[in-house]
Amino acid sequence: MVKFFSINVPGYEKVIEAIDESAGLHCLIAIHDTRLGPGLGGTRIFPYASREEALDDVLRLSEGMTYKSAISQVGTGGAKAVIFGDSKGKKSKEMLHAYGEVINSLNGEFITAEDVGTTTEEVAIMREVTPYLVGLPIEIGAGDPSPFTAHGVIRGIEATCQHLFGSRSVKGKRVAVQGLGKVGIIVAEQLFWQGAELILSDIDEKKAKEVAKRFHAEVVAPDEIYGVECDIFAPVALGGIINDKTIPMFRCKAIAGATNNQLLEERHGNILSKKGILYAPDFLINSGGLIQVTCEIDPDGYSAKAARDKIDTIYDTLLEIFAKADKEGRSTESVAIEIAKHNIANLIGKRKTHLSLKTPQDNVTHKKTSYTHAKNQ
Ligand code: NAD
Secondary structure: OOEEEEOOOOOOOEEEEEEEHHHOEEEEEEEEEOOOOOEEEEEEEEOOOOHHHHHHHHHHHHHHHHHHHHHHOOOOEEEEEEEEOOOOOOOOHHHHHHHHHHHHHOOOOEEEEOOOOOOHHHHHHHOOOOOOEOOOOOOOOOOOOHHHHHHHHHHHHHHHHHHHHOOOOOOOOEEEEEOOOOOHHHHHHHHHHOOOEEEEEOOOHHHHHHHHHHOOOEEOOHHHHHHOEEEEEEEOOOOOOEOOOOHHHOEEEEEOOOOOOOEOOOHHHHHHHHHOOEEOOHHHHOOHHHHHHHHHOOOOOOOHHHHHHHHHOHHHHHHHHHHHHHHHOOOHHHHHHHHHHHHHHOOOOOOOOOOOOOOOOOOOOOOOOOOOOEEOO
């Protein structure tokens, strides 16, 4: 039996906590803003040290999704979910089904996908009890969004090179990649083929060494990546890594990578700009995956080409943001947030079509779950 609690957080439309002890589920879902469409965001599984840490993460991530959706004009709002658990361990079907029921109880206000600690296969298991999922396995959907996210990051790195060096080519540029997971490994491979010089790091040392051998790269220890002298530092691991401790260590000319919530606080974007380090706002450069999953639910049917073409526009949008930030002497982060807020206030990119969620009746039991979300704060 799932127990629900509603948490009142100013500035957020809905925040709920759900616990099902027998299924081993403890999750938090934050719906930040749905003015442009239903709240959409991945579900992260992570061994959070405390409830406060998990709540802080879900709130920050869901707000980031609002800006990402708004700047990409994909007709969705901002939301996110986190589940307490082991990111790498096997997740039980019972827990995934209990979580699916929690999603179902929100009746489409929240649509989710894979994220750090979850896979498209686990999303397929959740789908056995709820239709409110995207990023489905290729047999029934568009597959893992990570390659699309990586493609957007490459476009973003090219825009960064264009702005800094007058050419979009990464050939001969030194790029330090932090994190070699689903996105980072593709980013590293693409950069290798385009002639970049790579410096890699992952907390999984064995994986870092293997990838380095394949792509002629140097490996540094996780703590050393911040101080590597390079043209571009590409964070593709976990958030909050641009902070008071790391900024004095940076010897890069720019930061452009997929990690969500790279800036620990918004003021760190201003510090970077004063230091002369160009920053590609994370919620724009990493929007490729969101663009792909929203193409998956397009009522006209999924087109990988349409997704790729839209992701390619990240290049031009970033160049515009870099130019505006330079002209007005502001941080790139504040310019990007301003564009996102302008789109929300003027309903630019608001969803006009219905969502084409996959609901094959043969293997999905769509129970209309009605739960009361009791208040606990
Ligand atoms: P992942 O879990 O597959 O990979 C993360 C990698 O980072 C792992 O290999 C892990 O060992 C490594 N790592 C963790 N901490 C590290 C550290 N301190 N130093 C070096 N390496 C470290 O995740 P992913 O799907 O590749 O996503 C990476 C980042 O991009 C996340 O912040 C995610 O939220 C963001 N993102 C991903 C997508 C997507 O489509 N997968 C979309 C948008 C944003």
